[in-house]
Amino acid sequence: MRKRIAVLPGDGIGPEVTEAAVKVLQVIGRRFKHTFDVEYGSIGGEAIDKYKTPLPDETIELCQQSDAILLGAVGGPKWDKNPAELRPEKGLLAIRKHFDLFANLRPVIAVPSLLKASPLKEEVVKDVDLMIVRELTGGLYFGEPSKRTEKAAFDTLVYTKKEIERIVEKAFELARLRKGKVTSVDKENVLQSSKLWREVVEEKKKGYPDVEVEHMLVDSAAMQLVTNPCAFDVVVTENMFGDILSDEASVITGSLGVLPSASIRADGFGMYEPIHGTAPDIAGQGKANPAATILSVAMMLKYSFGLEEECAAIEEAVNAVFEDGFYTADLASPADRVLSTNEWTDKVVDE
Amino acid sequence: MRKRIAVLPGDGIGPEVTEAAVKVLQVIGRRFKHTFDVEYGSIGGEAIDKYKTPLPDETIELCQQSDAILLGAVGGPKWDKNPAELRPEKGLLAIRKHFDLFANLRPVIAVPSLLKASPLKEEVVKDVDLMIVRELTGGLYFGEPSKRTEKAAFDTLVYTKKEIERIVEKAFELARLRKGKVTSVDKENVLQSSKLWREVVEEKKKGYPDVEVEHMLVDSAAMQLVTNPCAFDVVVTENMFGDILSDEASVITGSLGVLPSASIRADGFGMYEPIHGTAPDIAGQGKANPAATILSVAMMLKYSFGLEEECAAIEEAVNAVFEDGFYTADLASPADRVLSTNEWTDKVVDE
Ligand SMILES: CC(C)[C@H](C(=O)O)[C@@H](O)C(=O)O
Ligand SMILES: CC(C)[C@H](C(=O)O)[C@@H](O)C(=O)O
Numbered sequence: 001m002r003k004r005i006a007v008l009p010g011d012g013i014g015p016e017v018t019e020a021a022v023k024v025l026q027v028i029g030r031r032f033k034h035t036f037d038v039e040y041g042s043i044g045g046e047a048i049d050k051y052k053t054p055l056p057d058e059t060i061e062l063c064q065q066s067d068a069i070l071l072g073a074v075g076g077p078k079w080d081k082n083p084a085e086l087r088p089e090k091g092l093l094a095i096r097k098h099f100d101l102f103a104n105l106r107p108v109i110a111v112p113s114l115l116k117a118s119p120l121k122e123e124v125v126k127d128v129d130l131m132i133v134r135e136l137t138g139g140l141y142f143g144e145p146s147k148r149t150e151k152a153a154f155d156t157l158v159y160t161k162k163e164i165e166r167i168v169e170k171a172f173e174l175a176r177l178r179k180g181k182v183t184s185v186d187k188e189n190v191l192q193s194s195k196l197w198r199e200v201v202e203e204k205k206k207g208y209p210d211v212e213v214e215h216m217l218v219d220s221a222a223m224q225l226v227t228n229p230c231a232f233d234v235v236v237t238e239n240m241f242g243d244i245l246s247d248e249a250s251v252i253t254g255s256l257g258v259l260p261s262a263s264i265r266a267d268g269f270g271m272y273e274p275i276h277g278t279a280p281d282i283a284g285q286g287k288a289n290p291a292a293t294i295l296s297v298a299m300m301l302k303y304s305f306g307l308e309e310e311c312a313a314i315e316e317a318v319n320a321v322f323e324d325g326f327y328t329a330d331l332a333s334p335a336d337r338v339l340s341t342n343e344w345t346d347k348v349v350d351e
Numbered sequence: 352m353r354k355r356i357a358v359l360p361g362d363g364i365g366p367e368v369t370e371a372a373v374k375v376l377q378v379i380g381r382r383f384k385h386t387f388d389v390e391y392g393s394i395g396g397e398a399i400d401k402y403k404t405p406l407p408d409e410t411i412e413l414c415q416q417s418d419a420i421l422l423g424a425v426g427g428p429k430w431d432k433n434p435a436e437l438r439p440e441k442g443l444l445a446i447r448k449h450f451d452l453f454a455n456l457r458p459v460i461a462v463p464s465l466l467k468a469s470p471l472k473e474e475v476v477k478d479v480d481l482m483i484v485r486e487l488t489g490g491l492y493f494g495e496p497s498k499r500t501e502k503a504a505f506d507t508l509v510y511t512k513k514e515i516e517r518i519v520e521k522a523f524e525l526a527r528l529r530k531g532k533v534t535s536v537d538k539e540n541v542l543q544s545s546k547l548w549r550e551v552v553e554e555k556k557k558g559y560p561d562v563e564v565e566h567m568l569v570d571s572a573a574m575q576l577v578t579n580p581c582a583f584d585v586v587v588t589e590n591m592f593g594d595i596l597s598d599e600a601s602v603i604t605g606s607l608g609v610l611p612s613a614s615i616r617a618d619g620f621g622m623y624e625p626i627h628g629t630a631p632d633i634a635g636q637g638k639a640n641p642a643a644t645i646l647s648v649a650m651m652l653k654y655s656f657g658l659e660e661e662c663a664a665i666e667e668a669v670n671a672v673f674e675d676g677f678y679t680a681d682l683a684s685p686a687d688r689v690l691s692t693n694e695w696t697d698k699v700v701d702e
Contacts, residue, residue: 089540119578124470140508146543151513153547157491157506187591189440192497196504219598226577226602227470240538244595247570251577 002035003305006066008059011045011088012278013288014072020290020345021070021297024317027349028301028310039066043095044074044088054091060098068304069095070297071273076280096136101263101271102163103170104134105299106246108229110253113322114331118254120226125253130232131174132249134242135159135167136263139193141239159193159238164200166266171236172208181212181233185221185241197238218245225249250275257289257330258318260296262303270304272296282329286340289328291318294348317351353386354656357417359410362396362439363629364639365423371641371696372421372648378700379652379661390417394446395425395439405442411449419655420446421648422624427631447487452614452622453514454521455485456650457597459580461604464673465682469605471577476604481583482525483600485593486510486518487614490544492590510544510589515551517617522587523559532563532584536572536592548589569596576600601626608640608681609669611647613654621655623647633680637691640679642669645699668702 007022009015022038029036041059048054054074063069074088084090095101110128118125143156168184175182184201186194198215205213216224218241224231225245229252237245250256257276264270274292282288295318302311325336326347332338339347358373360366373389380387392410399405405425414420425439435441446452461479469476494507519535526533535552537545549566556564567575569592575582576596580603588596601607608627615621625643633639646669653662676687677698683689690698 087540093541119472119475120470121472140538141541143505148543148547152509152511153542153544154494155508155542155544157508158503160503162502187491187594189438190444190492191504191506192499193504193506196499219594222573222595222599223602223607226599241595243538243570244573244592248573248577248599251574256574 001305001307002037003067004037004039004065005300006041006063006069007038008041008043008069008071010043010072010074010278011076012073012280012283014074014278016284016286016288016341017274017290017293018070018072020341021293023345024294024314024348025297028313031313032307032310034307034310043071043091045076045079047091048079048082048086048088052086054086054088055094060095063095063099068269068300069271070293070300071271072293073274073276073278075278093141095271096263097142099269099271100137100265102135102137103167103264104136104242104246105174105262105264105303106132106134106250106259106275108132108249108253108259109255111255111258111319111322113325114255114258115253116333117331118252120252124227125229127230128253129179130229130249131178131234132242132246133167133171133174133234133236134246135163135237135239136242137239138163139239157191157193157240159196161196161200164197165204168201168204168236171234172204172211175211175234176208179233180210181214183214183216183221183232183235185216185218185235185237185245187218187241188215189217193238221245222248225252258291258295260292260299262296262299264303268304270300272300286342287329288341289330290341290345294318294345314348317348320351321347352656352658353388354418355388355390355416356651357392357414357420358389359392359394359420359422361394361423361425361629362427363424363631363634365425365629367635367637367639367692368625368641368644369421369423371692372644374696375645375665375699376648379664382664383658383661385658385661394422394442396427396430398442399430399433399437399439403437405437405439406445411446414446414450419620419651420622421644421651422622423644424625424627424629426629444492446622447614448493450620450622451488451616453486453488454518454615455487455593455597456525456613456615456654457483457485457601457610457626459483459600459604459610460606462606462609462670462673464676465606465609466604467684468682469603471603475578476580478581479604480530481580481600482529482585483593483597484518484522484525484585484587485597486514486589487593488590489514490590508542508544508591510547512547512551515548516555519552519555519587522585523555523562526562526585527559530584531561532565534565534567534572534583534586536567536569536586536588536596538569538592539566540568544589572596573599576603609642609646611643611650613647613650615654619655621651623651637693638680639692640681641692641696645669645696665699668699671702672698
């Protein structure tokens with residue numbers, strides 16, 4: 001198989017972690033006889049510095065000619081005070097919308113050797129294995145009108161039936177490949193958009209009689225993610241609820257720094273990125289933990305290229321390195337030897 | 352002092368827990384020489400059954416003639432399939448809006464003897480003492496248009512500057528009486544309403560130089576409530592974010608069943624209610640935990656009547672009963688003797 005991958009390192013530790021992930025990707029290519037052509041593009045803060053826009057046309061073009069996108073991270077204090085259109089995260093929102101990356105997959109898995117870093121009791125989180133499927137191109141993020149007047153401000157939460165249908169279908173399909181359960185999260189007792197959402201789920205579930213379905217209000221979901229996270233398999237929800245719940249879910253197992261994500265389109269084209277930020281305080285020092293970006297490459301292999309075995313090879317290697325007690329600075333206990341980004345990546349490569 | 356209180360027991364365990372709380376209120380009245388005239392009204396499911404509406408005019412009138420409202424809880428499976436306008440929670444939304452109860456105060460305090468029930472590690476939550484101040488009469492809950500078309504559904508997130516100003520001021524005033532810190536939660540990088548929100552906080556903070564202010568994005572707040580809840584004092588946010596975050600916060604200390612809430616107006620008039628639900632499975636069996644409703648009465652004494660000492664007397668009594676190891680069924684460990692609602696209430700009265 002031959003694939004072209006657009007790599008957008010972004011800001012802060014983005015360049016280091018994408019470099020590590022590309023290294024692993026190339027090792028997988030050699031081992032499984034695939035060719036991955038990697039080309040680099042600009043996004044976020046460094047794009048603002050160079051091109052005066054967080055998402056230059058060159059980058060869009062590069063991505064258009066590629067089969068998938070690997071993103072590092074964007075943002076940093078340097079651009080925090082910029083006007084809205086010159087903020088790094090606008091690049092992120094724009095690329096999602098431009099490529100219609102409507103399905104954001106955010107898996108959360110308990111890693112036994114990392115549970116000690118969890119704020120939750122081990123017995124509550126040790127069996128967590130869930131995936132939040134967040135709608136990424138609709139709702140309050142892009143609804144019009146979104147405006148200011150002298151005395152008030154307005155945002156619009158709008159969903160078409162079609163937009164809901166495709167994300168709900170995605171969730172059902174993912175559940176089939178996992179534990180067979182979908183929790184649909186809405187605020188049906190308050191929002192019109194949630195009533196439509198719930199109707200679509202009720203309609204779609206007829207096509208997936210093998211999948212168990214439950215509806216949950218967003219406030220209740222915010223509680224259950226803390227009190228009983230093991231009860232979830234696939235959680236599907238709209239954009240803003242998904243933003244909040246996926247971040248909440250990302251901290252329960254203590255593995256925030258190692259969680260990957262995928263943002264995909266119907267045809268499989270997708271963007272893959274770690275969910276952690278740019279960590280400007282440690283950027284450029286070889287201290288960053290590349291696990292999340294490496295696992296994002298694993299997701300790319302599976303969801304964009306259908307390479308399940310190759311994906312599993314990476315996931316197993318990462319887990320093995322953790323189990324052998326090798327950590328970067330963010331995860332190491334005082335007694336552990338601390339590995340640099342490169343050293344840790346090489347351990348994964350060895351596995 | 353002579354005050355008139357409208358008691359709306361509602362559904363499920365509502366009647367039992369309000370009865371317990373009224374008992375404590377009358378004991379406080381005798382002890383501190385106040386007269387509390389209590390009158391009862393209908394709301395929620397039982398009002399639907401009797402009056403075919405979740406908020407009858409009789410109830411509105413009763414509340415209008417009162418100095419504060421004590422609410423039990425509303426809802427239950429019996430009314431779950433009703434059309435939107437005949438659902439118990441519509442009574443709740445309607446009474447909030449009718450009386451302009453714009454400030455929802457949701458304190459979360461770690462109770463040492465209940466920490467064992469927390470899903471979080473003790474060291475993470477043992478010093479939690481925060482209050483979520485949720486805007487309760489604006490935003491997505493009441494914004495127009497909120498409508499359906501053939502192919503889509505719309506909700507509107509709207510805030511006037513005035514609406515934001517009064518809730519932000521409330522938060523600053525509360526912070527002054529607490530630890531002196533306000534965390535304002537928004538989604539400033541996406542929403543116009545959040546930009547206005549942040550501007551108002553920046554403006555208002557000039558009047559409170561003694562209060563420390565931080566801005567936090569809602570996704571980040573959802574994480575920090577789990578990873579570092581002790582860092583919060585007063586958290587102020589809009590209606591929907593507040594709904595989600597206050598429920599998330601309510602489970603971190605293991606004391607969900609004992610948390611009170613207040614929904615107040617500028618002039619001090621307010622509605623007080625436990626945050627737990629109607630628990631239809633145990634209704635009418637004398638098993639319900641009345642602590643949250645009793646503590647809601649304590650909030651009423653403080654926030655609506657300015658009776659700080661009386662409020663403290665109740666809070667101390669409740670804590671003492673917990674510390675002495677007396678629990679209702681929901682909180683008891685296998686080794687504990689289980690007290691009924693009445694027995695537990697009498698322990699509080701004795702204290
Ligand atoms: C940066 C921000 C606009 C973005 C979002 O809210 O979608 C981020 O929080 C995320 O979840 O990827
Ligand atoms: C019942 C529901 C409409 C209500 C809300 O969302 O406000 C409830 O969740 C609450 O927080 O009091």
